[in-house]
Amino acid sequence: MKMTLRWFGSGHDTVTLEQIRQIPGCVGVITTLYDKQPGEVWTREEIRALREEVEAAGLEISGIESVNINDDIKIGLPTRDKYIENYIITLENLAKEGIDLVCYNFMPVFDWTRTDLAKVRPDGSTVLSYDQEIIDKIDPVKMFEEMDAKASGFMLPGWEPERLAKVKELFDKYKDVDEEKLFNNLVYFLKAIMPTCEKYGIKMAIHMDDPAWSVFNLPRIVNNKENIQRLLDAVPVVNNGLTLCTGSLGSNPDNDIPDMIRTFGDRIHFGHVRNLIHHEPGKFDEAAHLSADGSLDMYEIMKAFYDIGFTGPLRPDHGRMIWGEKAMPGYGLYDRALGATYLLGLWEAIVKSNR
Numbered sequence: 001m002k003m004t005l006r007w008f009g010s011g012h013d014t015v016t017l018e019q020i021r022q023i024p025g026c027v028g029v030i031t032t033l034y035d036k037q038p039g040e041v042w043t044r045e046e047i048r049a050l051r052e053e054v055e056a057a058g059l060e061i062s063g064i065e066s067v068n069i070n071d072d073i074k075i076g077l078p079t080r081d082k083y084i085e086n087y088i089i090t091l092e093n094l095a096k097e098g099i100d101l102v103c104y105n106f107m108p109v110f111d112w113t114r115t116d117l118a119k120v121r122p123d124g125s126t127v128l129s130y131d132q133e134i135i136d137k138i139d140p141v142k143m144f145e146e147m148d149a150k151a152s153g154f155m156l157p158g159w160e161p162e163r164l165a166k167v168k169e170l171f172d173k174y175k176d177v178d179e180e181k182l183f184n185n186l187v188y189f190l191k192a193i194m195p196t197c198e199k200y201g202i203k204m205a206i207h208m209d210d211p212a213w214s215v216f217n218l219p220r221i222v223n224n225k226e227n228i229q230r231l232l233d234a235v236p237v238v239n240n241g242l243t244l245c246t247g248s249l250g251s252n253p254d255n256d257i258p259d260m261i262r263t264f265g266d267r268i269h270f271g272h273v274r275n276l277i278h279h280e281p282g283k284f285d286e287a288a289h290l291s292a293d294g295s296l297d298m299y300e301i302m303k304a305f306y307d308i309g310f311t312g313p314l315r316p317d318h319g320r321m322i323w324g325e326k327a328m329p330g331y332g333l334y335d336r337a338l339g340a341t342y343l344l345g346l347w348e349a350i351v352k353s354n355r
Contacts, residue, residue, distance in 0.1 A: 039070030063101030132282030
């Protein structure tokens with residue numbers, strides 16, 4: 001297992017590479033070209049500049065999160081082949097710069113969804129929170145405005161303002177896309193890019209839907225064991241794999257995360273590990289990584305990663321905002337650094353107890 005931290009790039013992230021380098025045991029970053037729009041080609045020169053910047057700080061690029069997918073591909077429009085070709089060119093350019101892991105998602109319109117980006121906890125820290133009752137009262141067309149207003153001036157990952165400025169138009173485009181159509185469009189995309197992935201050894205790691213149920217009646221297809229297994233079986237190539245996100249899957253307490261890790265095994269290419277607190281169905285708060293602070297058992301989750309012989313990158317996912325830090329919601333330095341060292345401590349104990 002390789003411990004990493006997500007980094008959005010110079011000019012976009014309050015956390016610096018120098019700070020990440022000082023987290024004990026953290027060897028790399030999961031990063032992106034944050035200004036790129038879904039469907040744009042990433043040039044080799046842009047990728048090389050990013051890689052050289054990271055390496056100059058004594059770290060590696062352990063993976064990309066994300067090369068976002070144009071909506072035409074998800075909807076299945078005739079123009080999708082043009083954007084798939086652009087995606088393939090980007091994959092080739094990444095591979096030529098030594099980068100072989102790409103995390104992505106296939107969620108329509110909105111990426112991850114929350115109702116509060118800074119819910120105050122009893123200890124004074126703030127966390128991301130979700131309440132289905134609040135979602136049910138929100139006009140989905142105004143959801144981007146709601147999120148943007150709470151983002152403290154940061155551009156949220158997966159919430160591109162240029163794309164979501166046309167959110168009503170996007171909802172209209174997706175009106176005939178149900179779960180089956182979305183699934184078939186994902187399979188079409190994967191089958192088109194798999195020859196390139198196999199040629200260059202690129203691991204595509206789809207991120208789970210967040211939360212793990214339909215929001216605003218939009219389809220969700222990567223949210224439970226059955227649906228994930230169906231996707232892996234539909235494109236049965238090891239390059240077609242997963243970003244196993246404990247927080248996304250854990251939003252539904254029916255998902256047995258350790259069992260899913262052991263079931264999917266070598267199809268898991270990347271891990272997001274975080275904790276959350278269940279209050280009632282459809283209502284949860286994110287939490288510190290410590291098992292006792294939330295509803296998930298971090299020891300059992302890390303033990304499952306160990307049991308499958310996981311050697312890929314793993315990162316502490318969203319952290320609390322603590323100690324007065326001002327940063328992108330979920331992506332400050334302090335609590336994620338605490339999370340990284342906690343998870344590394346669990347890993348060390350598991351490794352040594354199995355000698």
